Amino acid sequence: MTNDENKEGIGGMANPRRYGIERVAYLLMRLSGLGLLAYFVAHIYETSNILRGQVGWNEFLELTQTTGGHIFLAIVIGMCVFHTVNGVRVMLGHGGVGVGKPARPDYPYDPASQNYRHKIGIYSAIVLAAVAMMYGLAVMFGE
Amino acid sequence: MALVSHIAEEQVSTPVSSSKSITLKIFRYNPEHDDSSKFMEFTVPYEKWTTVLEAILEVKKHFDHSVAVRYSCRQATCGSCGMMINGKPRLACFTKISELDSNVVTVEPMNNFPIIRDLAVKFERLFDTHQKIKPYLIRDDTELETDEREFLQTPEEVEQYIQFANCIKCGLCNSACPTMATDSSFVGPQALAQAYRYVADSRDKGKDSRLKIIDESHGIWRCHFAGSCSQVCPKGVDPAMGIQLLRGYLLGFRS
Ligand code: HEM
Ligand code: SF4
Numbered sequence: 001m002t003n004d005e006n007k008e009g010i011g012g013m014a015n016p017r018r019y020g021i022e023r024v025a026y027l028l029m030r031l032s033g034l035g036l037l038a039y040f041v042a043h044i045y046e047t048s049n050i051l052r053g054q055v056g057w058n059e060f061l062e063l064t065q066t067t068g069g070h071i072f073l074a075i076v077i078g079m080c081v082f083h084t085v086n087g088v089r090v091m092l093g094h095g096g097v098g099v100g101k102p103a104r105p106d107y108p109y110d111p112a113s114q115n116y117r118h119k120i121g122i123y124s125a126i127v128l129a130a131v132a133m134m135y136g137l138a139v140m141f142g143e
Numbered sequence: 144m145a146l147v148s149h150i151a152e153e154q155v156s157t158p159v160s161s162s163k164s165i166t167l168k169i170f171r172y173n174p175e176h177d178d179s180s181k182f183m184e185f186t187v188p189y190e191k192w193t194t195v196l197e198a199i200l201e202v203k204k205h206f207d208h209s210v211a212v213r214y215s216c217r218q219a220t221c222g223s224c225g226m227m228i229n230g231k232p233r234l235a236c237f238t239k240i241s242e243l244d245s246n247v248v249t250v251e252p253m254n255n256f257p258i259i260r261d262l263a264v265k266f267e268r269l270f271d272t273h274q275k276i277k278p279y280l281i282r283d284d285t286e287l288e289t290d291e292r293e294f295l296q297t298p299e300e301v302e303q304y305i306q307f308a309n310c311i312k313c314g315l316c317n318s319a320c321p322t323m324a325t326d327s328s329f330v331g332p333q334a335l336a337q338a339y340r341y342v343a344d345s346r347d348k349g350k351d352s353r354l355k356i357i358d359e360s361h362g363i364w365r366c367h368f369a370g371s372c373s374q375v376c377p378k379g380v381d382p383a384m385g386i387q388l389l390r391g392y393l394l395g396f397r398s
């Protein structure tokens with residue numbers, strides 16, 4: 001037994017397979033939020049290389065010119081776009097916008113809050129993130 | 144006579160015992176005696192209409208009476224029989240084996256609830272959080288004092304909360320919730336949906352005190368609108384909607 005409370009734990013929390021695209025969006029939002037936070041910290045560190053003068057700065061910048069650097073930056077672009085677009089959707093939802101109106105439910109009880117407006121929001125966030133990543137990769141590798 | 148034999152023939156051609164069967168895997172664990180949990184497998188016949196609860200009761204009747212399972216109404220009304228069925232929280236009495244589309248049906252105790260034994264879990268915390276949000280009408284007068292003897296509501300006013308009054312306290316929503324999976328103190332979708340149920344009731348005057356109860360660090364703000372609660376609710380309560388509408392009040396989008 002994992003614990004007395006039988007809590008599902010992080011594995012259950014992060015499992016995106018059981019509860020539709022909304023749970024996938026939940027996971028991606030968390031991962032991209034934490035990813036952006038990590039990037040933000042790393043970014044401060046990276047730009048502080050300017051203190052080492054032009055040589056140090058250029059040295060570090062070269063990291064981003066490698067294949068690995070390009071892929072890393074493409075992932076950052078993807079996280080940024082997904083997190084922002086989905087973030088707007090989540091903020092609207094948190095404010096009660098587009099979550100449906102209370103009504104006497106009927107079998108099979110499709111929940112009104114899990115509606116097409118929010119699904120479109122999630123899919124748009126994913127598609128826009130993919131397009132931005134591809135554009136970024138095209139620019140970076142096209143140099 | 145011809146008619147009678149026709150009926151007799153038809154009865155013969157209708158199989159009495161089903162030819163279809165599934166493997167039912169039942170989670171077994173007694174926290175008082177066992178070091179670890181295990182699964183026991185049973186082959187159970189089923190018909191198109193056989194529910195998972197009926198299959199479990201079949202096992203209890205013919206193979207092993209010691210399987211612990213809680214149930215009462217068998218019709219999705221008492222909220223007793225929630226369990227993980229093939230990995231998702233569902234009511235055993237409201238889930239047909241045929242709809243699961245699988246030759247193996249695995250039943251486990253609901254996640255995020257302490258195990259009493261096998262499939263039976265403790266509901267104390269759910270009842271505590273439910274009680275915490277004051278699940279009753281709050282107002283100074285009583286129906287007996289007014290001349291009408293009852294507080295009248297228009298059908299539109301009823302429509303505002305009746306969906307949330309469908310809750311049978313089965314706990315499936317709390318079991319599906321990703322926040323509940325890691326946070327033992329979270330008030331949970333069940334209680335939050337009930338907070339909305341009373342806040343949205345035109346007869347209730349306890350909105351401010353209820354909003355205060357849920358506006359705490361392990362309260363409503365731990366909801367990330369993943370919506371899993373609403374997807375598993377067997378009564379169409381849609382806790383995720385209620386929670387976001389409730390948060391609308393706290394954020395000042397609604398009054
Ligand atoms: C304009 C851009 C952004 C918007 C609209 C936005 C929106 C949001 C929203 C609504 C949430 C809460 C999601 C939830 O309730 O599950 C969130 C979470 C978060 N955001 Fe952002 N955000 C933005 C930019 C950023 C940036 C630049 C960073 C990093 C420096 C960041 C880091 C985080 C983190 C760490 C979380 C918490 C993730 C979690 O634990 O679930 N966000 N964001
Ligand atoms: S809201 Fe639905 S899933 Fe949650 S306890 Fe009530 S009836 Fe069960």
Ligand code: FES
Nearest residue numbers: 216217222224236
């Ligand atoms: S036995 Fe009552 S809800 Fe299933």
